[in-house]
Amino acid sequence: xxxxxxxxxxxxxxxxxxxxxxxxxxxxxxxxxxxxxxxxxxxxxxxxxxxxxxxxxxxxxxxxxxxxxxxxxxxxxxxxxxxxxxxxxxxxxxxxxxxxxxxxxxxxxxxxxxxxxxxxxxxxxxxxxxxxxxxxxxxxxxxxxxxxxxxxxxxxxxxxxxxxxxxxxxxxxxxxxxxxxxxxxxxxxxxxxxxxxxxxxxxxxxxxxxxxxxxxxxxxxxxxxxxxxxxxxxxxxxxxxxxxxxxxxxxxxxxxxxxxxxxxxxxxxxxxxxxxxxxxxxxxxxxxxxxxxxxxxxxxxxxxxxxxxxxxxxxxxxxxxxxxxxxxxxxxxxxxxxxxxxxxxxxxxxxxxxxxxxxxxxxxxxxxxxxxxxxxxxxxxxxxxxxxxxxxxxxxxxxxxxxxxxxxxxxxxxxxxxxxxxxxxxxxxxxxxxxxxxxxxxxxxxxxxxxxxxxxxxxxxxxxxxxxxxxxxxxxxxxxxxxxxxxxxxxxxxxxxxxxxxxxxxxxxxxxxxxxxxxxxxxxxx
Amino acid sequence: xxxxxxxxxxxxxxxxxxxxxxxxxxxxxxxxxxxxxxxxxxxxxxxxxxxxxxxxxxxxxxxxxxxxxxxxxxxxxxxxxxxxxxxxxxxxxxxxxxxxxxxxxxxxxxxxxxxxxxxxxxxxxxxxxxxxxxxxxxxxxxxxxxxxxxxxxxxxxxxxxxxxxxxxxxxxxxxxxxxxxxxxxxxxxxxxxxxxxxxxxxxxxxxxxxxxxxxxxxxxxxxxxxxxxxxxxxxxxxxxxxxxxxxxxxxxxxxxxxxxxxxxxxxxxxxxxxxxxxxxxxxxxxxxxxxxxxxxxxxxxxxxxxxxxxxxxxxxxxxxxxxxxxxxxxxxxxxxxxxxxxxxxxxxxxxxxxxxxxxxxxxxxxxxxxxxxxxxxxxxxxxxxxxxxxxx
Numbered sequence: 051x052x053x054x055x056x057x058x059x060x061x062x063x064x065x066x067x068x069x070x071x072x073x074x075x076x077x078x079x080x081x082x083x084x085x086x087x088x089x090x091x092x093x094x095x096x097x098x099x100x101x102x103x104x105x106x107x108x109x110x111x112x113x114x115x116x117x118x119x120x121x122x123x124x125x126x127x128x129x130x131x132x133x134x135x136x137x138x139x140x141x142x143x144x145x146x147x148x149x150x151x152x153x154x155x156x157x158x159x160x161x162x163x164x165x166x167x168x169x170x171x172x173x174x175x176x177x178x179x180x181x182x183x184x185x186x187x188x189x190x191x192x193x194x195x196x197x198x199x200x201x202x203x204x205x206x207x208x209x210x211x212x213x214x215x216x217x218x219x220x221x222x223x224x225x226x227x228x229x230x231x232x233x234x235x236x237x238x239x240x241x242x243x244x245x246x247x248x249x250x251x252x253x254x255x256x257x258x259x260x261x262x263x264x265x266x267x268x269x270x271x272x273x274x275x276x277x278x279x280x281x282x283x284x285x286x287x288x289x290x291x292x293x294x295x296x297x298x299x300x301x302x303x304x305x306x307x308x309x310x311x312x313x314x315x316x317x318x319x320x321x322x323x324x325x326x327x328x329x330x331x332x333x334x335x336x337x338x339x340x341x342x343x344x345x346x347x348x349x350x351x352x353x354x355x356x357x358x359x360x361x362x363x364x365x366x367x368x369x370x371x372x373x374x375x376x377x378x379x380x381x382x383x384x385x386x387x388x389x390x391x392x393x394x395x396x397x398x399x400x401x402x403x404x405x406x407x408x409x410x411x412x413x414x415x416x417x418x419x420x421x422x423x424x425x426x427x428x429x430x431x432x433x434x435x436x437x438x439x440x441x442x443x444x445x446x447x448x449x450x451x452x453x454x455x456x457x458x459x460x461x462x463x464x465x466x467x468x469x470x471x472x473x474x475x476x477x478x479x480x481x482x483x484x485x486x487x488x489x490x491x492x493x494x495x496x497x498x499x500x501x502x503x504x505x506x507x508x509x510x511x512x513x514x515x516x517x518x519x520x521x522x523x524x525x526x527x528x529x530x531x532x533x534x535x536x537x538x539x540x541x542x543x544x545x546x547x548x549x550x551x552x553x554x555x556x557x558x559x560x561x562x563x564x565x566x567x568x569x570x571x572x573x574x575x576x
Numbered sequence: 577x578x579x580x581x582x583x584x585x586x587x588x589x590x591x592x593x594x595x596x597x598x599x600x601x602x603x604x605x606x607x608x609x610x611x612x613x614x615x616x617x618x619x620x621x622x623x624x625x626x627x628x629x630x631x632x633x634x635x636x637x638x639x640x641x642x643x644x645x646x647x648x649x650x651x652x653x654x655x656x657x658x659x660x661x662x663x664x665x666x667x668x669x670x671x672x673x674x675x676x677x678x679x680x681x682x683x684x685x686x687x688x689x690x691x692x693x694x695x696x697x698x699x700x701x702x703x704x705x706x707x708x709x710x711x712x713x714x715x716x717x718x719x720x721x722x723x724x725x726x727x728x729x730x731x732x733x734x735x736x737x738x739x740x741x742x743x744x745x746x747x748x749x750x751x752x753x754x755x756x757x758x759x760x761x762x763x764x765x766x767x768x769x770x771x772x773x774x775x776x777x778x779x780x781x782x783x784x785x786x787x788x789x790x791x792x793x794x795x796x797x798x799x800x801x802x803x804x805x806x807x808x809x810x811x812x813x814x815x816x817x818x819x820x821x822x823x824x825x826x827x828x829x830x831x832x833x834x835x836x837x838x839x840x841x842x843x844x845x846x847x848x849x850x851x852x853x854x855x856x857x858x859x860x861x862x863x864x865x866x867x868x869x870x871x872x873x874x875x876x877x878x879x880x881x882x883x884x885x886x887x888x889x890x891x892x893x894x895x896x897x898x899x900x901x902x903x904x905x906x907x908x909x910x911x912x913x914x915x916x917x918x919x920x921x922x923x924x925x926x927x928x929x930x931x932x933x934x935x936x937x938x939x940x941x942x943x944x945x946x947x948x949x950x951x952x953x954x955x956x957x958x959x960x961x962x963x964x965x966x967x968x
Contacts, residue, residue, distance in 0.1 A: 139815060139825040165712065165721040185709075189946040192759040193739050194682035194732055196943075199690070208715055215715045225945065235715050248826035254960040263815065263827060265845070290788070290933060292870050296665030298790055299770040315842070316868045318790070318933045334774040334783040334938075344932060344949075347862035348845045352823045411863065412815065412845035414827070416954075420961040422716045424749045425724075428863070433945075436938040440778035444943060496679070518737070520761070521942050522779070 076122045078112035083173070088184060088203040090224040092443060093118035096203050098126075098222075102174040105374070105381065106130045107153035107218060108207055115226050117438045118445075124275050125339075127368070129230070131218055132271035132389075132406065133375035134211075135359075137350060138240060138264040140249040144356075145212075149377035153209035153218060161208065169204070180207045190225050190443040193520035195481040198443035200225050206233075213237040217425060225442035228339075231429030232268050234411065238419050240264070254417045261415035265350045267359070268428060269375035269389070269408045273368045276325035276338060280402045284327040285365045287311060290318045304330045308393040310361040313343045321363055322435060323405060332435075339432040341407060348412040358390035364406035366392040375406060444521060451522035452476040454515060461531040462490075465504050472499035472515060480519035487514040490532045505532040601635045607696040609705070611727040611746070615964060616641035619727060619746040623694065625702055627677040628892065629654045631731040631742040638750050638955075640963035646802045648858065650886075652754065654742060655796035655910075655927050656893040658869075658877060659735075661764050662771045662788040666873055670735055672895045676742075680733040688732070705729050713749055714964060722964055724748050737761030738944070745950075750958055752858075755950035756793050762786055762936055762944050775938045786936025792869045792877060793949050794893045794910075794929040798886055801852035808852055810883050810924045812838065815845040835914045837879040840865055848881065849956055850924060859956035860928060869931040876910035880929055884913045885922035893927060 078085055080099035089095045095116040101109050113126035134147040151157060158179040161171055169183030187200040206219040217233030242260045245252050250262040274283050285305045293299045304327065313319055324338035332338075343362060353360040358376060371385035372378060372392045379387040386392055389406050411428045418424060440446050455473040462468055472495075474482045484499035492506035499517070511530045516523050601608045606622030618639040624632040632653035639645035657676065660667035670676050683700040684693055691706030706728045713724030730743035739760030745753035764787040766772040772785030801808045810832045815825040825845075832838075832848075840846055840862045851857030862880065871877035876893055889906035890896060890913045896906060910927060932949045939945045 137823075139827070141821070141823040141825070159715075159717060162720060164723075165715065167723060168709070188948060189741070189757060189759065191943040191946055192688065192732065192741055192757065193761070193943060194734050195685070195688065197688045206711075208712075208721075210717050215717065217712055217715065219711075225939065233712060235712065237716060248828070249824070250827070254957065263825070288935070290662075290790070292872065296872070297771060298660060298662040298788070300662075300788065301770075313842075314867060316870050318867050318931075320933075320935065331769050332774055334776045336774070340935065342866065342933075342935075344866035345864055346842060346867075347840055347847075347865040349842045351843050352817055352819075354819055355823045414813065414847070414859075416859070417957040417960050418749075418955055418962050422714050422719075422962060422965060424714050424962065424964075425712055434937070434939060435773075436775060438939050439776065440941055441939060441943045441945060446778050446942060497682075518761070 076114070076124075078114060080112065086182065086203070086205070088222070090184075090201045092198075092201075092224055094224040094226070094442075095122070096222040097122070100172075100180075100205070102154045102158065102180070102207075104155040105148050105152045106132065107158060107209060108180065108205065108220065110205075110220065113222075115222075115437070117226060118442075120438075123277060123437070125228070127273035127275035127280060127402070129220070129272050130270070131230070131232070131268065132373065133267075133269040133377075134216065134232070135267040135269065135350075135356075135376060136264055137267070137352070138249070138262050140242070140247065140262055143240065146374075146377045147211045147216075149374050149380050151211050153207075153211065153216065157209045157211055159208040159210050159215065165208070180205060187221070187223055191441050194483065195520050200227070200442070202229075210236065213239040219429070226434035226437045227431055229429055229431040230270050231427055232266070233425040233427050234266055234413070235423050235425040237422055238415055251415045253415060253420055255420065261419070263412065263414045265348070266411045266413065266428070267350050267408055268410075269406060271373070271375070272405045272407070272432075274323045274339070274403055274405060276323065279326075281400050282326040283403050284324045285309075285398065285403060285405065286322045286324065286327070286332070288320045288322065289314065302331055305365055305398055307398060308367060308396050309363075309365045310358075310390055310393045311363045312360065313346045313349065313362050319343065321405070323403070324435075334436065337434075337436045339437075340435050341405070341430060341432055343430065345409050345428060345430055348410045350410045350412075356388075358388045361390060362408055364389050364393055365398060366404050366406065367396045367398065368402040368404040372404070375408070446521065448478075449480070449519065449521045450477045452480070452482045452517045452519050452524045454517045454524050454526045457515065457526050457528045459529045459531070461533065462505055463533050463535050464506060464508055467504050468493055468502060470501040472501065472517075474499065474517040474524065476519050478519070480521075482517050482519055485516045485518075487516070489513055490530055493530075505530075508532050508534050601637070603635065606632075606634050607694075609694065609729075611705070611707070613725055613727075613748045615748055617748045617750070617963075618645060620645060623696055623703060623729065624653075625677065625681055625696060625731060626653065629671050630677045630681055630733050630740075631703065631729065631744065633729070633744055636752075638746075638958075640750060640955075640959050642963055643959055646856075646958075647800050647804075648752070649797055650800040650804070650923060651796065651798040652744065652752070653796055653891075654756070655794040655891065656792075656895070657740070657756065657794070658792040658871075658874075658894075659738075660790045660792075662790065663764070663766045663768065667790075667792070667871070667877075669895050670740070671892050675735045676733045676740060680735055682732045682734055684732060691728075694729075703729060703731050710747065714962070726751075726753070734760065737763055749964070750955035752953040753950055754795050755948055756791075758791060758934060758947045758949075759944045761942065762934075762940050764789075773936045775936060775941065778938065778941055786940060788936065789934045790869070790931060791934065791949065792871075792929055792931045794877075794927055795951075796891065796893075797926045797928065797953070799850045799858075799924050799926070801850065801858075802854070802856055804923070805853070806921050806923055808850055808857075808924050810919065810926070811849045811851070813845075813847045813849060814841065817843065832883050833919050835884045835917050835919065836882070837876070837914055838881040838883070839868055839878075840880045848926070850926070851957070856958050857956050858958065859954045860926060861952050861954055862928075862930075864951050865930050867931065869929060874909070874911070876914070876927075877929065882910050882914050882927040883919065884910075884925045884927065885917050885919055886925050887913070890925070893929075
C-alpha cells in the first residue's frame with residue numbers, strides 16, 4: 051500500500067468517525083468463504099480474510115482482534131510467509147522454496163480428517179487443503195488456586211516441496227497473541243555418495259549414503275495496521291544491558307527510518323510495534339505488539355553470499371511489490387530483489403509499515419528421520435502490550451478481596467510454643483491463603499493461616515498479615531511482643547471472625563441486608 | 577545384509593519386550609509412574625517432589641513403539657532459578673529456603689489440573705499429569721498424517737506471590753521438554769523508565785512502571801543412557817562457516833572429556849549430543865534460546881552449559897546445600913563443581929541454562945500472563961529408524 055492510498059484511507063476513516071457513522075473498517079473487507087471468524091469462550095474474537103496464492107500459499111489480510119467486552123481493533127493489514135530459504139552445509143545447493151517452487155497450487159497437499167481431526171477443512175479451489183482448528187493453548191495465567199487456558203484459532207496447510215513437507219501454521223490466541231509457525235516434516239532431501247564428506251551423517255541401515263545437514267530459514271512479512279490508521283504505527287527496539295551498579299537497564303530506540311537489525315549474543319532484545327507513539331518512551335496509553343526473539347539458538351549468517359542473512363528483523367515501508375525476502379524480482383521485476391535492499395533509508399513517519407522476521411533451524415540428520423521425519427517446529431510469538439486493561443481471563447470487577455478477621459495484639463515468651471489460627475472470609479467463595487511479614491524469629495505461618503513455632507528473640511514486632519484470593523489482597527497489622535520471662539505461649543484462634551467489633555459489625559450487616567432486600571423489592575415492583 | 581541388520585535388531589527387541597516383564601523401578605524416594613500412548617510408546621519414571629527444587633524425575637525410561645524400555649536419565653530437575661528484578665543490584669536464587677520446594681509447593685485441585693492429580697503417597701496432591709495433542713507429528717505427501725501427543729507433569733510453587741509452574745513434557749516420539757512457566761502476582765514497581773514498563777494498574781487505575789525481571793533457569797540432567805554402565809559420552813557439534821570455501825560448513829564433533837563450561841554459538845549451530853557406547857543417544861537442542869545471560873557475580877551463570885561428572889551431592893548451581901555427605905565437601909556452586917575432572921567412567925551431568933525477561937504490561941495485572949521458558953532433548957539415533965512407521 052503506497053503512502054497516498056494509506057493517507058486517503060486514514061482520512062476517510064477519520065471523516066466517518068467524525069460523522070458518527072458505523073466504522074466500515076471495523077471488520078474485514080470480505081465475506082462468505084473468504085472470511086474466517088472465530089469467537090472464543092471468553093468472548094474474544096478473531097476475524098480475517100484469507101486466500102491461497104500459488105507462491106506464498108496462505109495470505110491473511112484485514113486481521114481484527116476483539117478483546118472480551120471491547121470493540122474490534124485492526125491488527126494486521128496482511129500476513130504471510132515471504133520466503134523459505136534452505137541452505138545446505140556443502141553449499142552446493144540453496145533453495146528459495148517460495149519463489150522457486152511455491153507453497154500453493156499443486157504443492158498444496160490435500161488434507162483428510164486424519165490430518166485435521168479436531169477441526170474443519172477449508173477448500174482451496176476444489177480441494178480441502180487448509181485445516182481450521184480451535185484448540186486449547188498454554189495457560190493464560192496460573193496461580194496456586196486458579197488457571198485459565200488460552201484458546202487458539204489454528205490455521206494450517208501442508209505443502210510438499212521436494213521431499214520435505216512444510217506445515218505452514220498460524221495461531222491466533224484468545225488473549226490477543228499471534229504465533230506463526232512452520233513444522234518441517236516429510237523426508238530428507240539431499241544426500242551424497244561420498245560418505246567421507248564432513249557435511250552430513252551416514253544413517254543406520256545404509257552405509258553408502260551421506261545425508262546432508264542444512265538450514266531452514268523462515269521469513270515472515272507482517273504488514274501491521276494497528277488501530278484506525280494504517281500510517282501511524284511506530285516500531286521500537288528495546289535492548290537490556292547490565293549496568294555498572296548491577297541493575298539491568300533498558301534502552302528504547304524509536305526507528306525513524308527503515309531498519310535491519312540482529313539479535314544480540316548477550317543483550318536481550320525485543321522489537322515492539324505500536325499503534326502510534328506520542329513520545330519516544332512508551333507510556334501506559336500506548337498499545338502494541340512485542341516480538342521477542344527467543345528462538346535463536348541457531349541463526350544463518352552468510353552475508354558474503356546472501357547479504358540479507360546478516361539480519362533477523364527488518365522494518366520497511368510497506369510496498370506491494372516487495373513481497374519476498376529473497377528472489378523478489380523474479381515476480382516483481384520493477385522492484386528490488388531482497389529484503390536488505392528494501393531497507394534503503396525511507397522515512398517510517400506517516401508511512402504504512404511492514405515488519406520482516408526470520409527464524410532459523412539447522413537440521414542434522416539422525417536415524418529417526420528415516421524414512422519420514424518427525425515434525426520440527428519453529429516460529430515466534432507476537433505478544434500484546436496493553437491491548438487489554440487487565441489479565442486476560444480475569445474480570446477484576448467480578449472479584450471481591452478477602453477480609454481478614456480482627457487480630458488482637460499478641461504476646462509470648464522466648465521458647466514458648468505458639469499456636470495461633472487466623473481467619474479470613476471471601477464473599478466469592480475463593481480459596482484464601484495467608485502470608486506474613488516481620489513475624490518474630492522462630493514463628494512461621496502456613497497457607498491456611500496457622501502461626502506456629504516458638505519465638506527465639508525478644509522484642510516488639512509489627513507484623514503484617516496478608517490474605518489473598520490470588521487476585522486481590524487484604525492486610526492487617528498487629529504487634530507481637532516477645533518477652534524474656536517464663537514461657538507462656540499464644541494458643542488460640544485469631545478471634546472469631548468479627549473480633550471485638552462483632553456486635554457492631556453484625557448490626558451493620560443486618561442493616562445492609564434489610565436495605566438490600568428493600569432495594570430488590572423495589573426493582574421487582576417496578 | 578547391512579540394511580537388514582536394524583530390522584533384525586528391532587525384531588529381537590520386540591520379541592524381548594514381549595517376553596520380558598517390565599521390572600519395577602528402583603524408586604528410592606519417589607513414586608513410580610508411567611504413561612502409555614496408543615502407539616505403544618511408553619514413559620516410566622520415579623516422580624519426586626523435592627524440598628529444594630520441586631519436581632524431579634528419576635530413572636526416566638523411554639520405550640519407542642516396537643522397542644524395549646531403555647533408561648535415558650537418572651535425574652532431571654531444576655538446578656537453580658535466578659530471579660533478578662531489574663531495579664535490584666543482584667539476583668536472588670530461588671532454590672533453597674523453601675522458595676520453590678517444601679512449603680512453597682502448592683496443593684493442587686481439579687480446578688487447576690485438567691488431568692490426573694498425583695498424590696505420590698501423600699495426603700495432598702502437589703503434582704498433576706495431563707496429556708495434550710501436539711498436532712501433526714509426521715506427514716508425507718498424501719500419506720495420512722500421524723497425530724502426536726505429549727504427557728505432561730507439573731508442580732506449582734509460589735514465591736512472594738509469583739507462581740512457578742515446573743513442568744516436564746514427555747512426547748510420544750521420545751522428546752523431553754522441561755519448562756518453567758512464570759505467572760502469579762507481580763507487585764514490584766519502579767519510577768524509573770529504564771527499569772520498568774508503563775501500564776495502568778486495573779486495581780487502582782494508577783499509571784505505574786512495572787519492574788522488569790530477568791529469570792535464569794538452570795536444569796540439571798544426569799544421563800544414564802541404556803543403563804548405569806557409566807559409558808556415556810558428551811560430544812559438542814559445531815558447523816563453522818568457511819567463507820573462503822564458498823560458505824561451506826564442515827561438521828566437527830568434539831568429545832567433552834573433562835568437566836567444562838560451554839556457551840551457545842548461534843552462528844556455528846552448536847549443539848550437544850549424549851550417547852552410549854552403542855551410539856544411541858539424545859541431542860540437546862539449544863534452539864529455544866534467545867541470548868546468553870550475563871552476570872558479574874556468578875561466573876557459572878555466564879555460561880549456557882556446564883558438563884560435570886556425576887556427584888550425588890552436587891545438585892544446585894549455587895547455594896548447593898549439604899545433603900548426604902558427612903564431610904561437608906559438597907558446599908558451593910557450579911563454579912566449584914567444574915574443576916577439570918575427567919568424565920571417563922562417570923555419568924555425565926549437563927547443566928543447561930536459559931534465560932528470559934519479563935516485561936510487564938497491563939495484561940500482567942493483577943496476574944502475570946504466563947511466560948514459558950522451555951528447551952528440548954531430542955532422541956538422536958535412539959532407534960535405527962522412525963519407530964512409528966513400523967507400528968502404524
